[in-house]
Amino acid sequence: MLKFFPVFSVFFLFLTSGSWSQPSPATQIALFPLTTGDINDTSLQVKNWKEFSDLEFEMGFFELNRRSPIDFDYNEHVKKYIDYYLTRRRDLLSKVLGLSKYYFPIFEETLDKYNLPLELKYLAIIESALNPNAQSRTGAMGLWQFKYNTALMLDLVIDNYVDERQDPVKSTDAACRYLDFLYNTFGDWQLAIAAYNGGPGVIRNAVTRSGGKTQFWEIMPYLSEETRNYLPGFLAMAYLMENYKTFDIVPDPPKIIWHQTDTVMIKQSVSFQKVSEKLGIPAETIRFLNPSYKKNYIPLYDQAVPFVLPVSKITEFIASESQISEPVFPTRGQISAPVSETKFLYKHTVEKGDYLNRIALKYRCSIDDIMKWNGMENPTLHSGQQLIIWVDKDFQKR
Incomplete structure (x- = not known):
């Protein structure tokens, strides 16, 4: 039986992988x-x-x-x-x-x-x-x-x-x-x-x-x-x-290490999509390095805000900043990443009493989204029907 071992005076002495993808939600x-x-x-x-x-x-x-x-x-x-x-x-x-x-x-x-x-x-x-x-x-x-x-x-x-x-x-x-x-x-x-x-x-x-x-x-x-x-x-x-x-625990190969990145302070609004297109950086890489920006977009603030990029792209970003900055607020489509990059596919089985409003509320999407994802021409549902739902990666079913 294990004993309790007191301190030896004051000596002293727990993700989905994938290229550049952020680990899946964890608590x-x-x-x-x-x-x-x-x-x-x-x-x-x-x-x-x-x-x-x-x-x-x-x-x-x-x-x-x-x-x-x-x-x-x-x-x-x-x-x-x-x-x-x-x-x-x-x-x-x-x-x-x-x-x-x-x-x-x-x-x-x-x-x-x-x-x-x-x-x-x-x-x-x-x-x-x-x-x-x-x-x-x-x-x-x-x-x-x-x-x-x-x-x-x-x-x-x-x-x-x-x-x-x-x-x-x-x-x-x-x-x-x-x-x-x-x-x-x-x-x-x-x-x-x-x-x-x-x-x-x-x-x-x-x-x-x-x-x-x-x-x-x-x-x-x-x-x-x-x-x-x-x-x-x-x-x-x-x-x-x-x-x-x-x-014998083998670390997964790191996709990037901290010392391969640098931070620039920006004073203009920027969308991740434009940075990706201009600098040739995958959008998922930009999101990995800048997880605090919730909508793949950095709005204009009173003070400069940090933006993290690979070291190899810093000079190019600074030289192209005026072309990358957004003079007007981008459309929802411009600041939204492709659905497969920000969501995972979930199949919902329709139960008796289900209707689209209720399902949309549950998965935090719109009725139009559900109809588009499932090629539906009308909102009629029937028990046992399988619906494709793209769920936000940061969404947890309660």
């Missing part, structure tokens, strides 16, 4: 199960990796503890998550390792700016599987999963065209400021990490209910199942990301 459940049923399932076994003894795991966590102010404990709760990731999320581990070549330099630079532990970069894997378009059922958005009002509190801009929760640089800065606040509140990184998931009020209440105990493992019984599992999931993910070669 915490992509790499982070919220119920113990999943992680207690031992029916699946990892193939082709060495079965470690507890002592070997302890030594790995000891090495982590030597390098970080975060207490990286190894115990039965963390071990369950190591097993879970290696058995049921192995493919996604490969994907996030590939994506990390783009996102981790952003995270590390900002964490260093605020003098925060670099290992906090692994929180974004738990939150979004490194998908800036990830949206939870509760409306949390982006790499760091901020809800609307929290994002506004952290000075992120959200309007009809821009959502800075999806901006890798700006959302990471906001996440670092929030994590710094949580650490200053609790004076303990484990509690701060748990509070990032559950909120500071939840952690304070758990401390009170526990009789004033201030160690995460002591207040764990007083937390919700999701928050209870969050820290063990993070500790396990950090361990595996630091030791992926040991377990």
Whole structure:
């Protein structure tokens, strides 16, 4: 039976692939199960990796503890998550390792700016599987999963065209400021990490209910199942990301790395379509690099705004900027990408009582869209009929 291993003083020590396509929408459940049923399932076994003894795991966590102010404990709760990731999320581990070549330099630079532990970069894997378009059922958005009002509190801009929760640089800065606040509140990184998931009020209440105990493992019984599992999931993910070669996890080849890109500040309105046509960059590449612009279009703002492009295209963009900028607001067709690039095909089976208005509301499209996609001349439906629906990639059925 696994023992609980306390910290060795203050040593220290979770996407669809495809060319340039953004990973498919993910929420915490992509790499982070919220119920113990999943992680207690031992029916699946990892193939082709060495079965470690507890002592070997302890030594790995000891090495982590030597390098970080975060207490990286190894115990039965963390071990369950190591097993879970290696058995049921192995493919996604490969994907996030590939994506990390783009996102981790952003995270590390900002964490260093605020003098925060670099290992906090692994929180974004738990939150979004490194998908800036990830949206939870509760409306949390982006790499760091901020809800609307929290994002506004952290000075992120959200309007009809821009959502800075999806901006890798700006959302990471906001996440670092929030994590710094949580650490200053609790004076303990484990509690701060748990509070990032559950909120500071939840952690304070758990401390009170526990009789004033201030160690995460002591207040764990007083937390919700999701928050209870969050820290063990993070500790396990950090361990595996630091030791992926040991377990024969092969990173997916990165489509681009951060150092192959650069940022220009633009003062004119720009559509992704015109940039793609003028510079010969696939529109999906532009969207990958600029996920905060929601409609493939950058409107005219009072101040210059950032636009990320491959380094090799920066000079050409600057030279052609006057030809690329939009003097008037583009039409809906000009700012909409081809349907197959921004949506996925879903087949809806018509049930008794269904009608087009109801179906259109459900899938966030128009009646005309449904009729066009299905070659319908009239809106009559019959039970059992199969309808083709193109669903937004950031849409989750409730």
